[in-house]
Amino acid sequence: MYATRQTCRAAAKALVLGAFTVALTAVPAVATTAGTAQAARAGVFSCREVSAQLPDVFARSCDTTHWGPVSDFVIRDSNSGVSYFCRSGWAEGALWINGQNCRQLPA
Missing domain, CATH: 1.20.5 (Single alpha-helices involved in coiled-coils or other helix-helix interfaces)
Known part of the structure; x- marks a missing residue:
């Protein structure tokens, strides 16, 4: 047993x-x-404050809730309408987005 x-x-x-x-x-x-x-599904982020020092772009007050890594996305300045395509970056919801390897898109 x-x-x-x-x-x-x-x-x-x-x-x-x-x-x-x-x-x-x-x-x-x-x-x-x-x-x-x-x-991969980041899309377009429209932001009120955009600071571009290419190839990096930093933006605040954005229209997203996404938190984490982003790739192949667009940051659009909602005041001027200028847009930047970025290969990689990080988003902290509506607070800020930091893009690397960016280039300005033609108007």
Whole structure:
């Protein structure tokens, strides 16, 4: 009887450890994929304050709720109408957006 309890406990521990290991390896892959998908769908950000020191553009008071990495997006100055296409950057919701590797788009 003692051997049976010990065998059951060992099997239960192995099952729990196996499930925990699978969970640890699966979660980062899902998070990375989701982050990449969001970065690809950045679009156009219209902002009230835009400071361009090409190839970098920094903007504040923007019309977005996106937080995190962004790629292949446009920052538009809502006052002047000037737009910049940026390859990569980071958005902090409506607070600010920082774009790198940017160029001014023709009017």
